Amino acid sequence: MGSGWHEWPLVIFTVLGQCVAGGLIVTGFAWYAGPHDARPRIVRAMFFLWLLMAVAFLASVMHLGSPLRAFNSLNRLGHSPLSNEIASGSLFFAVGGLWWLTAVLGKLPETVGKIWLAVAMALGAVFIFAMTRVYQIDTVPTWHNGYTTLGFFMTALLGGPLLGALLLTLADVTPHRVSAAVCVLAFLISLAAALMQSASLAGIHSSVQQASALLPDYGLWQAWRMVLLALGIGCWLCPLVRRVPPRAWGLALGFVLVLMGELIGRGLFYGLHMTVGMAIAG
Secondary structure (H helix, E strand, O other), X not given: OOHHHHHHHHHHHHHHHHHHHHHHHHHHHHHHHOOHHHHHHHHHHOXXXXXXXXXXHHHHHHOOOOHHHHHHHHOOOOOOHHHHHHHHHHHHHHHXXXXXHHHXXXXXXXXXXXXXXXXXXXXXXXXXXXXXXXXXXXXOOOOOOHHHHHHHHHHHHHHHHHHHHHHHHHOOOOOOHHHHHHHHHHHHHHHHXXXXXXXXHHHOEOOXXXXXXXXXXXXXXXXXXXXXXXXXXXXXXXXXXXXOOOOHHHHXXXXXXXXXXXXXXXXXXXXXXXXXXXXXXX
């Protein structure tokens, strides 16, 4: 699917991490707003958030030349965007995971739990922002723009609500329709951004490379991405239009389709890597 897939560990890490951050916000709000007797079920369903987060971090470690030296990536904390990304992601994972563990064991006072969960949800947003800073490199014109930041947050708003809705359905809690509306809005924004970015590639070039030549099939893959996103969101919207509760299997299918679409989109993102004065193709 183009030269970006050689960065598959980063593709998986960023997409899954952003989906988990979005999913925690959706399930977290449901935990706040839902009846007390539903909270234990929601917490148990949240296990899958942290399972996916573990998979994401495992993928990120695979990207390192020496995985056993992963902690060296924190050496320039506060100065290096990469170190900040790993630190913010680890903090999000630790705070959210510990909240889940204490909540599922029933050892968490309600007031403390509410504050702790709010902090974890905020850290998820910080984690996504830290990811975007890694790729705001002024010598990489195809990344150094608002589309990078927008795309990363849109992944959270596309995959997060669907993942959250799936987990809530598994917990026998009805997902809020606002989450579906957010998903649709994120799709429309992503569609507009893809069209605008595609048009802008012709104006980006180095002394030896044209950005539009990096991925000749960029438009085709973006079209497939949008089809997958639309089908995935449709798996959620169709039951809502028919005024019937969405089924878990339908939401699971929808999440898988959206996940596939965002994996394609992130592969395209890495495939667009080019530096001023030279081009790098996978």
